[in-house]
Amino acid sequence: MNTATTTVNGHSAGHEGHGHHPAGLMRWITTTNHKDIGSMYLWFSFAMFLVGGCMALTIRSELFQPGLQLVRPEFFNQLTTLHGLIMVFGAIMPAFVGFANWMLPLQIGASDMAFGRMNNLSFWLLPPAALLLVTSMFVPGGAAAAGWTLYPPLTIQQGMGMDMAIFALHILGFSSIMGSINIITTIFNLRAPGMTLMKMPLFCWTWLVTAFLVIAVMPVLAGAVTMTLTDRHFGTSFFSAAGGGDPVLFQHIFWFFGHPEVYIVIIPGFGVVSQVISTFSRKPLFGYASMVYAVAAIGILSFTVWAHHMYTVGMPVTAQLYFMYATMFIAVPTGVKIFNWTATMWRGSLSFETPMLFAIGFIFLFTVGGFSGLVLAMVVVDVQMQDTYYVVAHFHYTMVAGALFSAFAGAYYWLPKWTGHMYNEKLGQVHFWLSFIFFNMTFFVQHFLGIAGMPRRIPDYALQFTDFNQISTIGAFGFGLSQLLFLYNIITCIKGGPKAPAKPWEGAEGLEWDVPSPAPYHTWEVQPVVK
Amino acid sequence: MSTHEESYYYVPGPSAWPLVGSFALLLMAAGSVMLMNKVGVGMPTLLAGLAVLLYMMYGWFSKVIAESRAGEYNKRVDVSFRWGMGWFIFSEVMFFAAFFGALFYIRVISIPDLSSIDNALIWPDFKSVWPSAGPGFKGEWDPMAPWGLPAINTLLLLASGATLTWAHWGLMANKRTQLAVGLFLTVLLGAIFMGLQVYEYSHAYQEMNLKLSTGGYGSTFYLLTGFHGFHVTLGVLMLMVILFRSLKGDFTPKHHFAFEAVAWYWHFVDVVWLFLFVVVYWL
Amino acid sequence: MTRAAQRVSLLRLAGGVVLTMLAQAVNAAYQVNFQEPATKIAQAVYDLHMMMMYICGVIFVGVFGVMFYAIVKHRKAPGRVAATFHENTTVEILWTVIPTIILLVMVWPVTKTLISMRDATGADITIKATGYQWKWGYDYIKGEGEGIKFKSTLSTPREQIDGKAPKGENYLLEVDNHVVVPVGKKIRILTTAEDVIHAWYMPAFAVKQDAVPGFIRDASFRADREGTFRGQCAELCGKDHGFMPIVVDVVSAEKYSAWVAEQKTKMAAVADDPAKVWTLDELKTRGESVYAQNCSACHQPTGKGLPPAFPAVDGSKIATGPKGDHLNLVLNGKAGTAMAAFGKQLSDAEIAAVVTYQRNAWSNKMGDMVQPSEVKASRK
């Protein structure tokens, strides 16, 4: 292995060992091909979604009735924590990195990602991290149980499951930083001639901003959990008042990471939705430039608002006011995006295939989530809502109906390109409508629970909260089951189905539709010239 | 408008090194967890992980070097490396920012807060001063003084930055002796710096009662200087590899990104030290 | 039916379902809003929230009115050609500026309310609320009632939680000792915690304040009507986070004075004579109740704990080893675990009692005892 094979395959093919890559399992383990790696990311993410979803269903089952039935409180807290960590770091982030791997090189006319081997490493770091998180449930003391936000001093009290979560986060951090370096470099250096930045499809732009956010904040999270680790084992006192530290210090560092993180989760989705809306409106995206500026503005502003998660820790009033104003200001660029999408649809020629349904569902429900975010941004109102189910409702509207729905939209949109077959449209539409209805059934009622004062992260609740919890639980099972349709649709689409043309969508634009479907193993080995 | 050469981009073939690397990290994580919780076979697992990691780095970088020698890396690949290294260093900056942030917060916010009127209910006679080990710390200890070893260390690192640049000039003018001597001096200065840091730590532990557990001061002091020291160590190792490679005749005046990457890294480590010197030792 | 018509009817169906659900929600008088405010600030918060709902509702209807108009009217049809416009600087400026103005309108009243919410000066009574895993401790430290001290623990019986008995009216929202405050007086709550972060959350007063170990934070309220108000701990604090409610009785000034007097005599009555030498049985009986209140959440009434997170005391090395080590552990806790330093929470007599109890309960038959004077001596 150390003796390098240094055959230069002429200058027509930039791929080492072109045409004779290993088959079977070794193909996937050793691949440096962006499409293979993209597919692995997507499958990994879906698997984690199922794992995290099953945890959510256990949580919801326990909450079906007042009283403790299924799980003990300490295990309930582990489930909540792992559900949050797995969904955010295991399901949503890898899903969009998967999209980026598949689509960025196709969209900008590059033959692959900038660093093929490192790309493979980024992916293969995920399984060990997932292994650490999931197996931590079975070690003495159980998994981390302090919530995905990992606030000390609770984290200081816990057993070795906490250390496993900390190392898992370190590894996930390496993975996503390397992934993002790869993405930024690819975008800056590998664009086809003539593909200027302002000609790039919006998905590339959103990933450019996202990758910047990832590189800026994942190391900060690594720092925060490292301090937790040394406080736990090496006697430091970052988060202990007796030593002059402060538990709230952790919260500041965590949310300096955490707030940009929630935009890391959503911004690539904005890109997908922008492209889908324009395709199925058969009309160019309205306000391309302002979309780019809006995404950049959201990215930059996201560094300035973190303490809106900490309104109740006892900050000075002036700090509360500042963070409130800054937070609310994010509604402006986000609003610009919503309005641009609406204007794109205006006087278009709209059709409603599954990707479009999910994109419209995204806009509709994400706006609900955005508005509840705005309500939470108002300090005095947040004092009533903080750490209640209203917050849970808010972030599931932004992350499930937002990030997840946009991932569904992207998956349906590009499936024909990936597999060479059309998916089953009827089934896709049923998947959308069931998801839409059950999603709202699960999470809309949680607003009421939160307003009425039901705290989050509790395994048991007072009687007046029973009805809404029952609705929510039924909805969650319906939502979960609906996802099986998606899985079925994908598998049948890979196995067969009507052949997809190179450009299956009438209104679609972009280089990815110039290559055949399914996209061949190597594409754009000679870069196209964009005029 | 686009020539063939420009659009060529080298994509490496299949490689198992990444999987080896990820296995190494898994072993290291599992080993550390076991070690810290005193269960199972922590130390052996950690060391095994480290060994696999070194093996992976050796294999991976050998491959990269071979590819570079074979002329696979044209201008465009070189540019990619520059972007990549630049953003990597940015991520390191943010990692240090977290710890500088913690130091700032403890000094400027939490210590004064702990001595406020309300907090007198809990910590009746705590006064806000810096350096401080916090209201709950009992015992005597001394903070670090800036104008002894730390000042010498600052000079050492500044000098090492200069010798490295001098080596770079040598490389660009194809003066191989200047390159080798410059690199050697840089390694030497880095190694002396590390030696002095180790001495400073043992002095602090044994004579000044300044430990990791010395409250906020000890925590921030050791984690900031410790992570910096760790980066110096990595930097010295990388410089040694570069020295070794240039002795073997690698690098041309035009084509030597590995050298530059290490130089960037070294300068970054220098700059972090300057900040450390000012806010940790001096102010 | 054409495909388009099919889609429209599907939309109608979906709309119908949502509407019916909403209607049902209202009919069943489900609680869909804040608890009825009991302070001026809570009322202001209530009103601000309603204002937000109206503004957001209007924007929502506006934006999606336009979008759904397009969805219905601008759908693909034979002969339909999509327009090609893709920018318009005027509208783009408008929809940047108008939202900014709306935000400024929203923010103004919030700023005013926030400033009065955070103003804790001029309090009539100051109460310190300390969060413990998992109960609240209250100290009246200023104003009428100064010196009153008690712990407030969940009083819902275990059987109700485990489903072995029907759930009572205030399931999970009842405690043994209520906080009592006079109506119309400004109460300042200082929060802190002994172990991890908790939060003192009282919805009817619009108060939620984190209790951070090692720090004092404050909040205040002035209740404008009498009644019993219930809230819960609102920061994840470990296993029994869901089981540490807060109950406040707001009473008239006379009733309050009576309550204060009653508490004072009660406290005097239970105050222990430090010089007293206790018998083994006295210590055990007292210890059993101290144990039930302070220790059994983790170590369980059976003494078997919930290993490995919470070890058994029954048959444990420490509880059956030298009594000095045992006493020391209970007094000073164990850093980095949930085992708190109970020396700060419990009196000498209580510590002596609970240690003695643990050494002689279940299968532990040490036969020795710890006297309060020994506890006093080992306090540092």
Ligand code: HEA
């Ligand atoms: C994808 C993820 C995502 C996104 C996009 C957002 C977006 C926003 N979030 Fe959210 N949030 C989370 C994920 C997300 N959030 C998570 C996970 C948590 C909880 C973490 C935890 O504690 O576990 C959280 C918690 C959270 C809190 C803390 C609550 C608490 O714990 O007390 C707050 C408070 O300010 C907040 C605010 C906002 C705001 C103002 C936005 C804005 O970006 C929204 C902007 C959008 C709109 C406003 C709608 C569209 C705009 C228009 C149509 C224009 C016109 C509108 C007006 C002029 C009003 N969020």
Ligand code: HEA
């Ligand atoms: C993007 C992230 C994401 C996603 C997609 C989800 C998805 C879901 N979440 Fe999650 N959630 C979070 C992020 C996310 N969540 C975070 C960050 C928290 C905070 C954690 C904390 O407090 O620390 C949280 C907390 C949280 C809570 C609060 C817990 C508490 O406070 O104690 C609840 C409760 O209802 C909940 C429910 C759900 C449900 C029902 C889904 C559903 O959408 C899941 C649907 C998926 C499936 C169900 C799996 C797929 C289906 C199958 C495997 C088939 C088998 C199915 C059946 C047999 C029915 N979530």
Ligand code: CUA
């Ligand atoms: Cu105390 Cu939650």
Ligand SMILES: [Cu+2]
């Ligand atoms: Cu946020």
